[in-house]
Each structure stands twice: as structure tokens, then as C-alpha cells.
Amino acid sequence: MPSKEDLKRLASEIIDSKAENLISIAQTILKNPEPGFRELKTAKLVAEQFGALGLQPRSGLAVTGVRADASGSTPGPTMAVLGELDSLIVGDHPHADPVTNAAHACGHHCQIAMMLGAASALTNSDILQSLAGRIAFMAVPAEEYIEIEYRDGLRRDGKIEFLGGKPEMVRLGEFDDVHLAMMLHTTSNPAEQQICISNTNNGSVAKRIQFIGRAAHAGGAPHLGINALNAAMMAMTAINFNRETFRDEDSIRVHPIITKGGEAVSAVPADVRMETFVRGRSLEALMDANTKVDRALRAGAMAVGADVTIQTIPGYMPLQQHKGMAEIFRANAADLVGEDNVSYVNHRGGSTDMGDISHLMPVIHPYIGGAVGLGHGATYVIEDYSLAVIKGAKALAYTVIDLLGDNASHGNSIVGGQRPDMTISEYLRFMRNLASEETFKSA
Amino acid sequence: MTTSKLSIDELKKRACETIDKRKKEIIEVAQQILANPEAGFREIKTAQIVEQKFQELGIPHQSGLALTGLKGQISGGAGSGPSVAVIGELDSLVVTEHPHADPSTGAAHACGHHCQIGMMLGATMGILTPEVISQLSGQIVPFAVPAEEFIEVEQRLELRNQGKVEFLGGKQELIRLGEFDDVDIAMMCHTASDMGERKFAMGGTSNGHVVKFVRYTGVGAHAGSLPHRGVNALNAASFAIQAINSMRETHKSDDTVRIHGIMTRGGSAVSAVPSDVRLEWRVRSATPTAVVENSTAVDRCFRAGALAVGAQVNITTIPGYLPMRHDTKLQDIFRRTAVDLLGEQATLVMPARRNRGGSTDMGDLSHIMPACHPYTAGAVGPGHSKDYVVTDYEAAVITPAKIMAMVVIDLLAEGAKRAKEVKANHRPLLSKQSYIKFQRDRAEVVEFDGAG
Numbered sequence: 084m085p086s087k088e089d090l091k092r093l094a095s096e097i098i099d100s101k102a103e104n105l106i107s108i109a110q111t112i113l114k115n116p117e118p119g120f121r122e123l124k125t126a127k128l129v130a131e132q133f134g135a136l137g138l139q140p141r142s143g144l145a146v147t148g149v150r151a152d153a154s155g156s157t158p159g160p161t162m163a164v165l166g167e168l169d170s171l172i173v174g175d176h177p178h179a180d181p182v183t184n185a186a187h188a189c190g191h192h193c194q195i196a197m198m199l200g201a202a203s204a205l206t207n208s209d210i211l212q213s214l215a216g217r218i219a220f221m222a223v224p225a226e227e228y229i230e231i232e233y234r235d236g237l238r239r240d241g242k243i244e245f246l247g248g249k250p251e252m253v254r255l256g257e258f259d260d261v262h263l264a265m266m267l268h269t270t271s272n273p274a275e276q277q278i279c280i281s282n283t284n285n286g287s288v289a290k291r292i293q294f295i296g297r298a299a300h301a302g303g304a305p306h307l308g309i310n311a312l313n314a315a316m317m318a319m320t321a322i323n324f325n326r327e328t329f330r331d332e333d334s335i336r337v338h339p340i341i342t343k344g345g346e347a348v349s350a351v352p353a354d355v356r357m358e359t360f361v362r363g364r365s366l367e368a369l370m371d372a373n374t375k376v377d378r379a380l381r382a383g384a385m386a387v388g389a390d391v392t393i394q395t396i397p398g399y400m401p402l403q404q405h406k407g408m409a410e411i412f413r414a415n416a417a418d419l420v421g422e423d424n425v426s427y428v429n430h431r432g433g434s435t436d437m438g439d440i441s442h443l444m445p446v447i448h449p450y451i452g453g454a455v456g457l458g459h460g461a462t463y464v465i466e467d468y469s470l471a472v473i474k475g476a477k478a479l480a481y482t483v484i485d486l487l488g489d490n491a492s493h494g495n496s497i498v499g500g501q502r503p504d505m506t507i508s509e510y511l512r513f514m515r516n517l518a519s520e521e522t523f524k525s526a
Numbered sequence: 527m528t529t530s531k532l533s534i535d536e537l538k539k540r541a542c543e544t545i546d547k548r549k550k551e552i553i554e555v556a557q558q559i560l561a562n563p564e565a566g567f568r569e570i571k572t573a574q575i576v577e578q579k580f581q582e583l584g585i586p587h588q589s590g591l592a593l594t595g596l597k598g599q600i601s602g603g604a605g606s607g608p609s610v611a612v613i614g615e616l617d618s619l620v621v622t623e624h625p626h627a628d629p630s631t632g633a634a635h636a637c638g639h640h641c642q643i644g645m646m647l648g649a650t651m652g653i654l655t656p657e658v659i660s661q662l663s664g665q666i667v668p669f670a671v672p673a674e675e676f677i678e679v680e681q682r683l684e685l686r687n688q689g690k691v692e693f694l695g696g697k698q699e700l701i702r703l704g705e706f707d708d709v710d711i712a713m714m715c716h717t718a719s720d721m722g723e724r725k726f727a728m729g730g731t732s733n734g735h736v737v738k739f740v741r742y743t744g745v746g747a748h749a750g751s752l753p754h755r756g757v758n759a760l761n762a763a764s765f766a767i768q769a770i771n772s773m774r775e776t777h778k779s780d781d782t783v784r785i786h787g788i789m790t791r792g793g794s795a796v797s798a799v800p801s802d803v804r805l806e807w808r809v810r811s812a813t814p815t816a817v818v819e820n821s822t823a824v825d826r827c828f829r830a831g832a833l834a835v836g837a838q839v840n841i842t843t844i845p846g847y848l849p850m851r852h853d854t855k856l857q858d859i860f861r862r863t864a865v866d867l868l869g870e871q872a873t874l875v876m877p878a879r880r881n882r883g884g885s886t887d888m889g890d891l892s893h894i895m896p897a898c899h900p901y902t903a904g905a906v907g908p909g910h911s912k913d914y915v916v917t918d919y920e921a922a923v924i925t926p927a928k929i930m931a932m933v934v935i936d937l938l939a940e941g942a943k944r945a946k947e948v949k950a951n952h953r954p955l956l957s958k959q960s961y962i963k964f965q966r967d968r969a970e971v972v973e974f975d976g977a978g
Contacts, residue, residue: 305775313772320768321834324761327753327799328835351775375836378976382834386769386827525826 087488090213091415094204094480098473101203105476106468108132109196113178113465116170116185116192119225119248120237122147125168125195129222132199136206138220145251146242149222153206159216159491160262160498164479165437166198167191167226167266169248175461188463190269190454193471195222197267197451200476205483215491218483219261224248226436228398231289231358235396245514246289247399249436253443254511262498263408264446265482266437267475271454271463277424277470278416278478279450280409285334285362286369287398287434288517292339292380294318295390298346298353308351309389312344315355318383318391325375333368334432337361337376362434364401377521385525397517402438405445407497408486412447415481419474433458442504445497447482451475534939537661541652541931542867545924548651552927553919555579556644560626560916563618563633563640566673566696567685569594572616572643576670579647583654585668592699593690598668600654607664607942608949610934611706613714613888614646615639615674617696623912636914638717638905641922643670645715645902648927653934662938664945667709672696674887676846679739679806680790683842693965694737694844697887701894702962710949711856712897713933714888715926719905719914723871725921726864726929728857728900730876733782733810734817735846735885736968740766740828744837746801756799757837760792762976763803766831766839773823782881783820784810812849812881814964825972832976841972845965850889851955852878853896855948856933860900863932867925884909894961896952902926 085093098105108128115124126147133140138151147168152161169191173179176186202220205211225234225248234246245251252258270279294315299308322337329335339359345352361376363369377393384391416425428450437448453471456462465471486494505513532540545552555575562571573594580587585598594616617639621627624634650668653659659666673682673696682694693699700706721727742763747756770785777783787807793800809824811817825841832839857875864873888899904922907913916922937945956964 301775306778308776310772310775313775317765317769317772317830321765324758324765324835327749327758327761328756330754378836379834382765382830382976385830385833386765387772388823388826525830 085209085213087484090210090484090488091481093207093210094484095477097204097207098200098476098480101200102469102473105196105200105472108199109192109468109472112192112195113187116178116180116187118172118185118230119169119227120146120234120243122168122224126222129195133220136202138206144257145224145248145255147224148248148252150257151220152217153211154217155214155487156212157215157490159487160494161217161219161260162483162486162494163219163221163261163264164198164201164483165221165223165264165266166194168195168222168224169227171227171459172229173459173461177464188459188461189227190465190471191226193269193453193465193475194266196472197475197479198222200472201479201483204480210484214484214487216487216494223252228289231291231396246396247436250439250514253439253507258440258443259507262444263486263494264440264444265408265479266448267479268448268450269454269465269471270450270452271456271458274426275428275450275452276426277420277452279426279428280413281428281431281449282404283364283430284402284438285336285364285432285434286366286401286438287360287362288369288373289396289398290359290361291394291396292357292359293392294355294384295392296351296353296387299351301349301351305351310351310387311355311389312352314383314387314389314391315341315357317386318380321379321382322376325379328375329372330368332364334364334430335362335368335372336432337372360398362432364430366401369401381523384523388525390522390524392520392522394520395517397514399434399436400438400442402435402448403441404447405497405501408445408447409449411485411493412449412478412482415478415485419477439510443507443510444503445501451478531661532657534935537658537935537939538932540655541658541935542928544655545648545652545927545931549924552644552648552651553923555647556640556919556923559640559643560635563626563628563635565620565633565678566617566675567593567682567691569616569672573670576643583650585650591705592672592696592703594672595696595700596670597705600659600666602662602664602666602938603660604663604941607938608710608945609665609667609708610937610945611667611669611709611712612646612649612930612934613669613671613712614642616643616670616672617675619675619910620677621910621912625915636910636912637675638916638922639674641717641904641916642714644923645927645930646670648923649930649934652927652931658935662935663942664938666934671700676737679737679844680804683739695847695887697891698965701890701958706891706895707958710895711937711945712891712895713856713930714899715930716899716901717905717916717922718901718903719907719909721901721903724874725868725872725903725925726900727874727876728860728898729852729878730880730882731812731878732850732882732889733784733812733885734814734849734889735808735810736817736821737844737846738807738809738824739842739844740805740807741840742803742832742837744799744801744835747799749797749799753799758799758835759803759837760800762831762835762837762839763789763805765834766828769827769830770824773827780812781816782812782883783816784883785820785824808846810885814848829974832974834976836977838975843968843970845968847885847887848889848893850886850899851892852898853948853952855951856896856898859933859936859944860898860929863929863936867929890961893955894958895954896948
């Protein structure tokens with residue numbers, strides 16, 4: 084039986100031999116950006132690549148997801164290696180699609196390539212026969228929580244229930260047989276160096292809000308009107324009045340936008356719409372902030388005698404990474420880029436649906452460099468593909484080898500050692516309870 | 527019994543001569559009160575000054591009415607007839623920066639009430655001229671009334687809790703106590719600083735209002751280390767004030783809406799999340815209906831403040847004043863008298879709809895009997911500010927004393943013919959009973975838990 088070190092060396096050679104192809108896959112996806120639940124071309128490419136590796140992919144999961152499994156020689160845990168299919172929408176990004184404005188301003192195209200790179204190594208029969216359990220390679224849709232109106236339409240049409248790709252994959256049972264999950268995200272933050280071991284991310288809920296007032300001639304009869312825009316302004320003021328009650332360590336973020344602010348300047352605005360996220364580091368803190376935001380929205384309506392409809396849409400759960408898995412990944416990262424080029428960050432304020440998976444099983448979601456610019460902005464591009472894709476693929480492959488090699492002794496001890504926060508059915512119940520719509524009438 | 531009855535003009539002339547003769551003494555009373563300002567229901571020294579004058583003038587009187595009020599009774603020598611009250615207000619404001627402010631209490635006569643007492647006594651002296659009083663039929667009631675300025679709400683609520691008053695305005699309370707039951711016609715005159723070339727003005731109207739005492743209760747906590755455990759009552763109140771401001775575009779211009787207030791407690795220590803914040807607020811509008819509408823909207827804003835941060839709010843609504851409705855016949859007597867004394871150019875009659883924006887409990891009295899509340903020149907500076915001072919005591923005290931004495935003579939001479947006409951012509955908007963019921967109905971306490 085070859086040692087883990089032998090297996091990693093072999094994996095490294097395989098990935099190096101395919102480096103040009105892997106980088107070109109990333110760049111093909113970069114040139115064909117597709118936002119969540121629309122990743123048709125990207126999914127097709129992934130399925131083809133899985134096929135080329137001799138895997139039997141299943142496509143169309145949660146609209147566009149693709150999964151292909153590779154089994155080791157003996158029974159053991161199933162470990163998912165994830166790559167995210169979707170792009171953002173950033174019209175002025177240099178690689179934006181001129182028609183849809185979709186653009187990979189968050190590096191997901193590299194995730195797909197590094198997952199395929201890991202797959203090409205791990206499906207090598209010498210390696211696979213030395214592993215226990217199973218590897219589930221998953222190309223997952225719709226991590227970026229955008230185009231809420233479009234996705235809500237899919238939901239109303241019965242095509243999805245949840246608006247994020249991984250929650251939807253969970254609902255469809257694609258994680259029922261998975262015990263461990265891992266993905267690797269690009270970063271442009273120089274402070275995070277070449278590879279960054281992170282710990283937690285904020286969870287989130289999304290809200291669609293409509294303030295309903297009464298239109299009236301703003302000059303002739305303002306006393307007959309009820310100003311829904313004033314209700315929205317007051318609601319934002321109320322949210323701000325609550326900020327001092329948010330604890331630093333909870334990293335609460337509430338950041339609304341007004342998507343409709345009135346019909347005509349000569350009329351008292353009667354229909355004003357707002358969208359917001361509420362984010363927080365723990366579920367408890369997130370739910371506390373969510374309650375305060377709902378109350379603030381009602382207070383805005385009450386301030387002027389308007390009504391408000393608040394639709395709460397489950398967002399993503401806070402991410403918590405498994406320390407043991409993170410340590411294994413860190414050691415591999417140090418081998419690949421050198422101890423001095425590995426950084427640590429405790430908390431990031433953004434949200435990812437990997438947080439949802441982290442409530443169900445041990446996961447890691449570290450970061451790899453290679454990008455420059457501001458995440459989600461027009462300047463975010465990959466400069467160093469050999470870091471972002473090739474070293475990323477190796478880090479993933481090495482970590483699988485560590486977890487599933489040696490008869491999956493590490494993998495088994497991690498799976499056996501952690502009771503998940505929620506079962507899948509508890510998770511689904513929680514998400515469904517969170518989805519709500521209320522109308523508050525201040526009269 | 528004089529054999530030759532004097533003409534009305536001659537009676538007025540004699541009364542004015544008396545007032546002119548005692549001018550120095552009358553103005554000194556006003557200035558003595560200016561030097562001893564006392565806010566409503568606390569007018570102890572002021573009441574003593576009035577009492578001393580009543581005694582000197584030999585006027586039978588009651589004192590301690592509605593805590594500090596004094597009511598004189600003078601009978602005309604020509605038989606019975608209606609009773610006419612000449613009112614002066616005892617109370618000062620609280621304006622600590624006023625040049626005549628009491629250094630310990632901050633009380634100051636920044637609304638000229640000290641002149642009212644002077645003119646009320648001056649008019650009384652004129653009427654008491656023997657050849658005048660002997661020819662009047664009916665009663666003259668010189669009436670020093672407390673607490674016209676609706677301030678120090680929390681302290682007055684305490685008086686209410688102690689059972690010392692029910693209503694927080696002086697005339698309201700005197701009406702409740704029945705002290706206006708034997709009065710048929712009421713008049714007073716207020717100083718003004720915005721008269722331009724005019725010396726005397728009448729007409730127009732004033733705002734009705736309700737008064738609110740609002741108390742937000744949050745949860746105190748260390749503002750540095752445990753702000754997440756606190757509920758900030760100051761933020762609740764701030765939100766409510768912003769909500770009130772966001773409603774201003776809905777006020778009808780015709781309603782002369784004035785919604786304003788002060789924060790009497792905004793927290794106890796800057797290092798703690800404020801948990802006890804108190805407001806005194808006022809909702810004024812031109813009509814009682816608009817007062818109720820706007821009061822309801824303001825209550826909603828106060829509740830929204832509690833909801834915004836999850837605090838509790840207690841809103842005590844206190845019956846305020848009714849809009850002034852001048853009796854047209856009585857006002858016309860005032861107008862003719864002022865024109866006689868000062869000339870047409872110096873006399874201004876404002877249209878009935880002209881609303882000065884302020885409020886007075888003379889409005890309450892005007893709902894149950896013929897009343898008039900004209901203005902006299904003599905002051906400068908914005909009312910209720912540190913700059914409001916009386917610079918012309920002749921205009922502020924002597925002129926209105928003469929005009930009121932002459933109006934009383936007009937009313938009660940010749941067998942009180944004109945007083946009877948005024949009375950007969952007047953249709954009160956409310957009976958005393960319906961007035962008291964209306965005001966009691968406006969008193970309410972609303973509790974709202976924004977965290978519930």
C-alpha cells in the first residue's frame with residue numbers, strides 16, 4: 084500500500100500534467116459567466132469533464148447542479164468536494180457577458196477547475212484504490228444570493244424551494260449520503276496571503292419589504308396621503324437606532340436598498356419597496372437581529388400610519404468550520420505554499436451556503452489567493468491561475484487523501500467525533516419556518 | 527342718590543381720570559409682579575399683592591381659588607344686572623435667560639401677565655370711582671386667575687395626583703369649581719409685541735390643544751460593555767420625534783397645526799443606556815376635531831418610537847385649551863371703545879379666521895359665555911422668549927385698563943342694557959356640564975409595550 088505521501092506526489096504529478104487544460108477550463112467558464120440557476124453551459128462543461136474522467140455524472144440537480152461519485156476500494160465515509168457554478172452580475176467587469184452582464188467577480192470559475200483538477204487526480208486508479216469510502220464531486224448552482232425576484236419566480240413555479248444552490252441540493256437529498264464536505268474559495272485580500280485558513284462566516288436572511296401608503300397630490304392634498312417613502316426612511320432610522328445593541332462579536336450586518344421609491348415626484352409615494360439582508364455570526368444573534376429589523380420595519384409603517392408587508396426568505400446559515408479538517412488542510416497548504424504564506428482569519432462578514440452544510444456535517448471552506456481587486460466588484464480578476472487553480476486542486480486532493488487514505492482513519496474519527504448541529508430534517512424544518520410573510524397594518 | 531345722571535361718555539371720562547390719577551400706583555403693581563415672577567399654581571406672592579390691593583380698595587373677595595386665584599365682588603349702585611368679570615392672569619413663564627427671571631426658579635414674565643394684573647386693578651379703580659359705580663347695574667368681578675401658561679406638566683400632574691387640581695389650566699379649573707357659574711360675561715386683555723403702528727387689536731382666534739406627558743421606559747445597561755442588554759429609551763423618543771416630523775406634510779394649512787415639545791429627562795448618566803426618558807408635548811390645531819385627529823397621529827408616533835427599539839411608553843393625554851371664540855357684540859363694544867380712545871388708525875380688527883397659533887384657556891371660557899380677549903401694544907420681542915419685555919407701560923397697562931373700564935361701563939350703565947343684549951345674543955357653544963364632560967373625555971392614559 085503506497086503511503087499518503089506517495090499518493091500526494093502522484094496526485095501532484097497528475098494535476099501538473101493537466102495544468103494547461105485545467106486553467107483553460109477556468110478561463111472558458113470565465114468567458115461564459117452564468118448567474119445562479121442559469122448555469123447551463125457551465126454545467127454541460129462540467130458533465131463532459133466528469134465523463135472524460137470515466138465518471139457517471141448526474142445532471143440537472145437543483146436545476147443545474149452536477150454530481151459524480153468515485154468510490155474507494157473499501158467502505159468508509161463519503162466526502163464531498165464542491166465547486167460553485169454561478170457567476171455574479173457586474174456589468175462593468177472586464178469579463179462580463181455583454182448581454183446579461185453576468186461576470187465571474189468572485190472566482191467561482193476557478194473553483195470548478197480546481198475541483199476537476201482534484202477529480203482528475205483522485206480518480207486515478209492507484210490513488211482511488213488506496214482510499215476508503217467515496218468522493219462525491221459536486222458542481223453546485225447558485226451560491227451568490229442575487230436575482231431574488233427571478234429565483235422567487237422559480238420558487239413559485241415549483242422548480243426550486245430554496246433560493247440558494249446548496250440548501251436546494253440538501254432538500255433534494257443530495258447530501259443525505261455525504262459525511263464530510265470541502266471547498267476552496269479564491270481571495271483577493273493580500274493580507275490573507277496565498278492560502279487562508281478561515282473559521283466562521285455570517286449567516287443571513289433576505290427580506291423583501293413593501294410599504295403601502297396612500298397616494299395623493301403632493302401639492303394639493305398631502306393631508307390625504309400616507310407617505311410610504313417616509314415609512315421606509317423611518318424604518319431605516321429605526322434599524323439604525325438598534326445598531327448599538329448589536330454585539331461586535333456577532334458581526335451583525337443590515338444593509339437595505341430601496342428598489343422602488345415612488346411613482347412620480349408630484350404624488351405622495353404609496354408603494355415603496357425595499358430589500359435587505361440581515362447577517363450575523365451565530366444563528367441566535369442572527370435571529371435576534373432579524374426580530375429587531377422586523378420590529379423596526381413595523382415602526383416605520385406605524386410612524387406614518389402606513390402598512391408594511393415583510394417577506395422573510397431564508398438566506399444562509401452561519402458557517403462554522405471543523406477544526407480537525409482545517410488543521411489537515413492547513414498542513415497540506417503549508418506543504419504547497421510554505422508555512423509563511425499561510426494566513427489565518429477568524430471571521431468573515433459575508434455569507435455562503437456552505438454555512439448550511441456546516442450545520443449538517445463537518446466542513447471546511449478555506450481561501451486561496453491568486454485574485455486581485457475588490458470581491459463582487461469590477462476589479463476582481465484572477466491574476467495567478469497556477470495558484471488559484473493548480474495549487475488549489477492539489478490542496479483539495481491532498482486533503483481527501485489525508486481523510487480517506489489509511490482506511491479513512493482521520494475521516495472516520497472526524498465523522499464520529501462531531502454531532503451535527505441539525506439533522507437534515509431539522510434543517511429543512513428550520514428553513515421552512517423561517518420563510519414567512521406578514522402584513523402589519525398600523526391603523 | 528345723585529339727581530343728575532351722568533351720560534355714559536361722562537362716566538367713562540371720570541373712570542379714565544381716576545386711572546390717570548393712579549397711573550403710577552397701577553404701573554408699580556405691574557412692575558412689582560414683574561420682579562416676583564411665579565409660574566402657574568405657584569403664584570403665592572403675586573396673589574398676596576393682588577389681595578393687598580383688593581383690601582386697600584375695599585373689595586370683598588375670595589382667595590385660594592384653584593390654589594392661588596382671587597375673585598372680587600363689586601355690586602353696582604344702580605340695582606341688579608349681569609355679572610362681568612375683568613380677568614388678569616397671575617402666572618409667569620419659565621425663561622431662565624430672561625432679564626427679569628427669578629434666579630432661583632427661572633420664572634419670568636415673558637408674556638406680559640404682570641401687566642394684566644396691573645390693568646385689571648386699574649380698570650377696577652376706574653369703575654370704583656363713586657359717581658361711576660353708583661350708576662352701574664349688576665356685578666363687577668375683578669378676577670386674578672392662576673396658571674394660564676400650560677407648562678411644568680409633570681409637576682402639575684403631581685398636583686392632580688394629590689387631588690389639588692383636576693384640570694391643569696387655571697380657568698379650566700375655576701370653571702370646574704363653579705367660580706364662573708355666577709359670571710355672565712368675561713373679558714381680559716393681553717399684551718402683544720407684534721402690533722406695528724397699532725395700539726389695540728381684537729378678533730382672530732387661537733389654537734385648541736391637548737398636552738401630553740410621555741414617559742419611555744427602556745432597560746438601563748452599561749453603555750460601553752453591555753449595550754446589547756439595554757433598551758435605549760432616548761432612541762425611542764428620538765424616533766418618535768422624527769416620526770412626528772415625518773407627518774408634518776400631512777397637516778392642513780387651514781388647521782394651523784403646531785406640534786412641539788420638550789424633553790424633560792433624557793437619561794441619567796452618559797455611561798448608561800437611557801432607560802427613563804420623559805417628554806412634555808403639545809398638539810395644537812385650529813379646531814377641536816383637528817386637535818383630536820392630530821393627537822391620535824402623535825400618539826401613533828409615540829407608540830412607533832417604542833416599537834422601533836422595543837421600549838415601553840406611557841402617554842398621558844391632558845385636556846388642553848379650546849380655540850378662542852370672541853363674542854362679536856362684546857368685541858364690537860371693545861372696537862368702538864378703542865376707536866374712541868385711540869382712533870381708527872390705532873385699532874385693528876382681525877378677521878375671525880386669523881389664528882395667532884397660540885392657545886389660551888380664555889378659549890375655554892369663550893365656549894361657555896360671551897368673552898373677549900383683545901391685545902394691547904407695549905411689549906417688544908418674541909413672546910415666550912428672553913427678549914419679550916414691556917417697554918411702554920402706558921400702552922401695556924393704562925390704555926387697556928381704561929378700555930376695559932369703559933367697556934364695563936358700556937355694558938352695565940343704563941340698567942345694564944348692553945350687557946343684557948350681549949347675554950341674550952350669545953349662544954354658548956357648550957354648557958358648563960358639556961364642557962367638563964368634553965374635557966374629561968380627552969384625559970386618557972395609553973400604555974404600549976413595543977417589545978410585546
